[in-house]
Amino acid sequence: MASETTTPTVLASARPARPALRYAGLLWAIGIALLLPLFTAESYRLFQLTLAAIYAIAILGLNLVTGYNGQISLGHGAFYAVGAYVAAIMMDKFGLPYWSTLPSAAVVCGLVGYGIGFPALRLGGLYLALTTFSLAVAVPQILKYKGIEEWTGGVQGVLVFKPDAPFGLPLSNDQYLYLLTVAIALGVFLLARNLMASRIGRAIMAIRDHGLAAEAMGMDAARLKTSTFAVSAGITGLAGALSAIAVEFVSPDSFQVALSITLFVGMVVGGVASIIGPAFGGLFVVFVPNLAEEVSKAAPGVIYGIILIAFLFVLPGGVAGLLRRLAARLHR
Amino acid sequence: MNGFLHQVIAGIATGGIYASVALALVMIYQATHHVNFAQGEMATFSTYIALTLVQAGWPFWLAFVATIGISFCIGVLIERVLMRPMDKAPVLTHVGLFIGLVLVISNLTGWVFDYTVKPFPSPFHDGPLFGGLVTGHELGSTAVTLVVLGLVYLFFRYTRLGLAMRAAAFNPASARLVGVRVGWMLALGWGLASGIGAIAGIMVAPVVFLEPNMMLGILLYAFAGALLGGIDNPGGAVIGGFAVGVIENLGGTYVVGTELKLTMALVIIIGVLLVRPAGLFGRVVLSRV
Amino acid sequence: MLLEVNGLKAGYGPTWVLHGIDFAVAEGGVTALLGANGAGKTTTLRAVCGMIRTEGSITLAGKPIQGKATEDIVRLGVAHVPDGRGTFMELTVEENMKLGAITRHDKGVAADFERMFELFPRLKQRYRQQAGTLSGGEQQMLAIARALLLRPRLLLMDEPSFGLAPLIVQEIFGIMARVRDEQQVAILLVEQNANLALEIADTAYLLETGRIVVSGPAADIRQDESVRRSYLGY
Ligand SMILES: Nc1ncnc2c1ncn2[C@@H]1O[C@H](COP(=O)(O)OP(=O)(O)OP(=O)(O)O)[C@@H](O)[C@H]1O
Ligand SMILES: [Mg+2]
Numbered sequence: 001m002a003s004e005t006t007t008p009t010v011l012a013s014a015r016p017a018r019p020a021l022r023y024a025g026l027l028w029a030i031g032i033a034l035l036l037p038l039f040t041a042e043s044y045r046l047f048q049l050t051l052a053a054i055y056a057i058a059i060l061g062l063n064l065v066t067g068y069n070g071q072i073s074l075g076h077g078a079f080y081a082v083g084a085y086v087a088a089i090m091m092d093k094f095g096l097p098y099w100s101t102l103p104s105a106a107v108v109c110g111l112v113g114y115g116i117g118f119p120a121l122r123l124g125g126l127y128l129a130l131t132t133f134s135l136a137v138a139v140p141q142i143l144k145y146k147g148i149e150e151w152t153g154g155v156q157g158v159l160v161f162k163p164d165a166p167f168g169l170p171l172s173n174d175q176y177l178y179l180l181t182v183a184i185a186l187g188v189f190l191l192a193r194n195l196m197a198s199r200i201g202r203a204i205m206a207i208r209d210h211g212l213a214a215e216a217m218g219m220d221a222a223r224l225k226t227s228t229f230a231v232s233a234g235i236t237g238l239a240g241a242l243s244a245i246a247v248e249f250v251s252p253d254s255f256q257v258a259l260s261i262t263l264f265v266g267m268v269v270g271g272v273a274s275i276i277g278p279a280f281g282g283l284f285v286v287f288v289p290n291l292a293e294e295v296s297k298a299a300p301g302v303i304y305g306i307i308l309i310a311f312l313f314v315l316p317g318g319v320a321g322l323l324r325r326l327a328a329r330l331h332r
Numbered sequence: 333m334n335g336f337l338h339q340v341i342a343g344i345a346t347g348g349i350y351a352s353v354a355l356a357l358v359m360i361y362q363a364t365h366h367v368n369f370a371q372g373e374m375a376t377f378s379t380y381i382a383l384t385l386v387q388a389g390w391p392f393w394l395a396f397v398a399t400i401g402i403s404f405c406i407g408v409l410i411e412r413v414l415m416r417p418m419d420k421a422p423v424l425t426h427v428g429l430f431i432g433l434v435l436v437i438s439n440l441t442g443w444v445f446d447y448t449v450k451p452f453p454s455p456f457h458d459g460p461l462f463g464g465l466v467t468g469h470e471l472g473s474t475a476v477t478l479v480v481l482g483l484v485y486l487f488f489r490y491t492r493l494g495l496a497m498r499a500a501a502f503n504p505a506s507a508r509l510v511g512v513r514v515g516w517m518l519a520l521g522w523g524l525a526s527g528i529g530a531i532a533g534i535m536v537a538p539v540v541f542l543e544p545n546m547m548l549g550i551l552l553y554a555f556a557g558a559l560l561g562g563i564d565n566p567g568g569a570v571i572g573g574f575a576v577g578v579i580e581n582l583g584g585t586y587v588v589g590t591e592l593k594l595t596m597a598l599v600i601i602i603g604v605l606l607v608r609p610a611g612l613f614g615r616v617v618l619s620r621v
Numbered sequence: 622m623l624l625e626v627n628g629l630k631a632g633y634g635p636t637w638v639l640h641g642i643d644f645a646v647a648e649g650g651v652t653a654l655l656g657a658n659g660a661g662k663t664t665t666l667r668a669v670c671g672m673i674r675t676e677g678s679i680t681l682a683g684k685p686i687q688g689k690a691t692e693d694i695v696r697l698g699v700a701h702v703p704d705g706r707g708t709f710m711e712l713t714v715e716e717n718m719k720l721g722a723i724t725r726h727d728k729g730v731a732a733d734f735e736r737m738f739e740l741f742p743r744l745k746q747r748y749r750q751q752a753g754t755l756s757g758g759e760q761q762m763l764a765i766a767r768a769l770l771l772r773p774r775l776l777l778m779d780e781p782s783f784g785l786a787p788l789i790v791q792e793i794f795g796i797m798a799r800v801r802d803e804q805q806v807a808i809l810l811v812e813q814n815a816n817l818a819l820e821i822a823d824t825a826y827l828l829e830t831g832r833i834v835v836s837g838p839a840a841d842i843r844q845d846e847s848v849r850r851s852y853l854g855y
Contacts, residue, residue, distance in 0.1 A: 066424065070424070072423065072424055072427050074369070074427070074431065116602075119602055119605045119606045126365075126366070126367050126423065126427075127605060127609070129367065129369075129427055130367055130555055130559075130601070131598075131601055131602060131605065133369060133555075134552050134555060134556075134597060134598045134601050135598060137548055137549070137551075137552050137594060137598075138552070138594040138595045138597070138598045141591065141592060141593070141594045141595060142592070142595055144591065145591055145592060145595075146591060257548065261431055261434065261435065264428070264431055265431070265435075268428050272424065299439075299443070300439075301435050301436075301438065301439025301442070302435070302436055302439045302440055302443060304435050304439075305431075305432045305433065305434070305435030305436030305437075305439065306432070306436060308428060308431065308432040308435065309414065309428075309429060309432035309433075309436070312418070312421075312425050312428045312429060312432065313417070313418075316425065492719075492723060495712075495716055495719060495720060495723065496720070496723055498711075498712065498716075499709055499712065499716075499720050499723075502709055502710070502711050502712065503707070503709050503710075505672070505703075505707065506703070506707035506708070506709060507709075507720070508672070508690075508691040508692050508695070509670070509691065509695060509700075509701045509703060509707060510695065510720045510721055510723055510724070510767065510771065511692050511695040511696045511723060511724035511771070512692065512720070512723060513692050514692070
C-alpha cells in the first residue's frame with residue numbers, strides 16, 4: 001500500500017518551496033491551532049490533546065519501521081511500555097527529574113529494539129510481525145513478574161507526579177505538559193522528516209520497495225533495518241515515557257496487546273509511510289474511542305476494527321493520503 | 333516421578349490444543365503465505381456459539397458438530413468477503429486485515445456474549461483417572477484432538493478434494509492448469525482452519541474457562557509450535573504443538589513457574605528464529621527482505 | 622477449426638507482448654508455433670488458456686473463451702504442458718497424475734492411467750516417488766501424462782524438447798505422434814527445434830516479436846529456402 005503513497009511526500013518536501021508567503025501562512029495557522037487549546041480547552045480536554053500528541057509520537061516511531069522500512073511490527077506497545085516504566089522507575093525509585101527520563105527511555109528502548117529486531121529482521125516480514133505480536137501479548141505478564149516487583153511495583157504499578165512549569169511560568173501542570181509534549185512532538189516530527197528526506201531515508205525506503213536490489217546497490221540492508229527498528233523503538237519509548245508523566249501512573253494492564261494494536265490502527269488511519277499521518281493517527285486513537293464508548297463498552301473495538309478494514313479497502317493512504325489527494329486536486 | 337509423568341501427560345493434552353491451532357495456522361500459511369492473527373479470536377467466538385447451543389439445551393456433541401459447521405461457514409465467508417478482494421495487496425494490508433478481524437471479532441464476542449468469565453461444560457467424566465495420572469477431560473480432549481488430526485490427515489492424503497487443496501497451496505498456477513478452482517480451495521482451507529480452531533476452543537474452554545481473550549495465550553503457543561515444527565509443514569506444526577505443550581507444562585512446573593508462561597512462548601519463538609528459522613521439519617525459509 | 626484466434630493481444634504489464642495475432646488449430650492435427658527466443662510463443666499459449674491479460678477473440682469449437690478463468694477453459698478441454706513443466710514437486714508422481722484427471726468423473730480414468738503407463742513406462746516405475754526427484758525428461762513425461770489425463774480436445778505444449786537429450790526428445794516426439802493418431806486431440810506445439818516441429822506438424826505459424834510473419838502448411842514452410850534462412854536459421 002505504501003509504495004505509491006510515499007513518493008509524493010518525499011518529492012513534495014524536496015521540491016522547491018511554494019510561494020514563501022503561503023508557506024509562512026500555513027505555519028502560522030498550525031502554530032495558532034496548536035497553541036489555541038492552551039487558552040480555550042478545559043484541563044481534561046487538554047490532557048486528551050496531550051495524549052494525542054504522545055500517541056502521535058509513538059505512531060511516528062512505528063511508521064518509520066513499518067511504513068517506511070516495510071518491517072511490520074505489531075508490538076510497538078511493548079516499547080511504549082518499557083519507556084513508560086523506565087520513566088516511572090527513574091522518577092519514583094531514584095528521584096530523578098522528569099526531563100532526564102525522556103532521553104533515557106529513548107536509549108533503553110532503542111537498545112531493546114535492537115535486541116528484538118536483530119533475530120527477527122533477518123527473516124521475512126511476517127516473522128517480525130509474529131515475534132512482535134507475541135512480545136506485545138507477553139509484556140503485561142513480564143511486567144507483573146514477581147522477580148522484578150521491587151522495581152515495577154508488580155500488579156500495582158508505579159505512581160508518579162506531573163511536573164510543575166519551570167521558571168515560574170504562569171501555567172498549570174496540564175498546560176505545561178501540553179506545551180512540552182507538543183514541542184517535543186514537533187521536534188521529533190521535524191527530525192523524522194529530515195531523516196526520511198536524506199540519503200539514509202531513501203535507502204530505508206529502497207529496502208522496503210526493492211529488497212534484495214537495495215542490497216545489491218551496496219547497502220548493508222540488515223544493519224540499516226536493525227538500526228531503523230532501534231530508532232523506531234526509541235521514539236516510541238520516548239512517547240511511553242511522556243505518557244507515564246502525563247498519566248501519572250504505570251501498570252501492567254495499561255500495556256496489553258490492545259495498545260500495540262491501537263498504535264497500528266493509528267498508523268493505518270493516519271497514513272502509512274507519511275510523516276504528518278501519525279498526527280491524525282494520534283487524534284484518532286484518542287478521540288474516536290471516546291465517541292464510540294458512548295455506544296457500548298465493546299463498540300470502540302468493533303468500530304476500530306471496521307474503520308481499519310474500511311481504510312485498507314477504501315483509503316489505503318489514510319487521512320494523510322486523502323489530504324494529499326485533495327491538495328493535488330486543488331492545485332490543478 | 334508420578335508428578336513428572338502427570339505433567340508430561342497434561343502437557344500432551346494442552347499440546348493437542350496448540351497442535352490443532354498450529355495446524356489451522358499452517359493450513360492458511362501454506363495456501364496464502366499469511367499468518368492469521370485472528371485465528372484465536374475466531375476460535376473463541378466459535379466456542380461461545382457452542383456454549384450458547386449447549387445452554388439452549390442441545391446435546392453436547394450435536395452442539396459440537398453444529399459449531400464446527402457454523403465456524404466452517406464463517407471461515408469461508410471471511411475469505412470470500414475480506415481476503416479475496418485483497419488478494420494481490422501487499423503484506424502490510426493483509427496484516428492490517430487480520431488485525432481488523434482480531435478487533436472486530438474479539439470485541440463482538442465481548443459485546444454479544446459479555447465479558448464475564450464463564451465455565452464451560454466438559455463432555456467427559458471429569459475426575460482423576462489411573463490414580464491421578466490423568467483427568468477424564470485431559471484424556472477425552474486428547475482423544476478428540478488426535479481423532480481430528482487423524483481425519484484431517486486422511487482427508488488431505490486420500491481424498492480428491494484434499495489433493496486439489498494441496499495442489500492449490502503448493503502450486504496455484506499449475507493447479508489452475510489442471511482445472512482446480514484455486515480460489516475456492518483457499519476458501520475451503522479457511523473454513524477447515526476455522527472448524528479446527530473451533531474444536532480446539534471447545535476442548536480447552538473447560539480447562540481455562542471461557543472469556544473473550546481465552547485464546548490469546550494459546551495462539552502464542554500455537555505460533556511457537558508452528559515455528560518449532562516448521563511453519564510450512566502441517567505434520568511438523570502438529571508435532572511442534574505437542575512439544576510446546578509438554579515444554580510449557582514442565583517449564584511451568586519446574587523452571588519458571590506459571591507467572592511467565594507467555595514469556596516462555598516468546599522465548600521459544602525467538603529461540604527458534606535464532607537457531608533454526610526453518611523449524612525442525614520445515615524447508616529453508618527464504619527471506620523476503 | 623477447433624481453436625480460432627483473431628486479433629489477439631496479450632501482455633503482462635501495461636504494454637502488449639502480442640500485437641494482434643490470428644491463427645487457428647484444426648481438429649485432430651498438430652499445429653506448430655515457431656519463433657526466436659522472446660518472440661511470444663509462451664505468451665500465446667498462456668493467453669489461450671487465460672493465464673494473462675488478453676484482448677481479441679478466442680473461440681474453442683465456436684464458443685468464445687477469451688476472458689474466461691483458466692480453470693473454466695481447462696474444464697472445456699484445454700490441457701497445457703507449460704513452460705517449466707509445472708510439476709507439483711512436493712507431490713508424488715501418482716498424485717501429479719491424479720491431478721491431471723481431477724476434473725473427470727467418467728469411468729475411463731483407470732484405463733487412461735494404464736495407457737499412460739504404456740506410453741511412459743518410467744512413470745510406472747516411479748509411481749510412488751516424489752515428483753521433485755524426477756529427472757528433467759521424466760518430469761516432461763509426467764507433464765504430458767498429466768495433460769493427457771484430462772482427455773483434452775486441445776493440447777498446448779510448450780517446448781517439450783527443452784533441455785532434453787536427443788534420444789529422449791525422439792521418444793517424446795514419437796509419443797506425440799502416437800497420441801495424435803490414436804486419440805482425438807489437436808496439438809498446438811511450441812518448439813525451438815523448428816526442424817523437428819515441422820516434421821510432425823501439419824500447419825505452422827512463425828512468430829516474430831508478437832506478430833505472425835509466416836503461416837502455411839508445414840511442408841511448404843520446410844521447403845521454403847528463404848523462410849528457413851531468415852527465420853529458422855538452418
Ligand atoms: N511473466 C512475465 N512478465 C513480464 N514479461 C514477460 C513475462 N514472461 C514473458 N515476458 C516477456 O514477453 C516477451 C515474450 O516472452 P515469451 O516467453 O512469450 O517468449 P517465447 O517466445 O516463449 O521465448 P522462449 O523461446 O525464450 O521461450 C518477452 O519479451 C518476455 O520478456
Ligand atoms: Mg517460451
